[in-house]
Amino acid sequence: GAVVSQHPSWVICKSGTSVKIECRSLDFQATTMFWYRQFPKQSLMLMATSNEGSKATYEQGVEKDKFLINHASLTLSTLTVTSAHPEDSSFYICSASLGVSETQYFGPGTRLLVL
């Protein structure tokens, strides 16, 4: 149980394009989903927290207009990197939980390379 998937697993795009990453909870309903990113040789950094049906809460320093998060259902959240640039190249990881106080289960991650 508690399986989280992400799609795509990796993506290469040109600078200036937008990229959408999907995060799905496969065997449970996730009222809360989290988005992290991880640069090489660094730890995970939380970008935003989203609750189903409401606006995401972004961490300090994360641009909400650049990283659009939609959590329209209890099993799906999407992260859209708008007008991606090479500095956005990173490993993006989502996690899901039954609620904010529950254990978070992580997806396998999406590696984004912006050329």
Add this chain to the structure above:
Amino acid sequence: DAKTTQPPSMDCAEGRAANLPCNHSTISGNEYVYWYRQIHSQGPQYIIHGLKNNETNEMASLIITEDRKSSTLILPHATLRDTAVYYCIVRVARNFGNEKLTFGTGTRLTIIP
């Protein structure tokens, strides 16, 4: 926010027990200790968590000291597949009720054949 301190790296022989320490001396009474691990280029994997009692599951055991200022994750019979970065995290409660996980640098555990 309670912070954690872990050794940057450890080695363990295959088949032996791996004991990973974590200090969290500023932990609050209602904060849990969580352990995750991240194998190279994958998302973190949940291992175990606890509040004040020792916990055991199919993956590991968690020993929390009586004063809750430190804990030890025990992998009873380490295999090569246990090579990973292990994160000890104290779950933080924010003012408006949402809780987040703050990842430190973790311990890079290498299992030696």
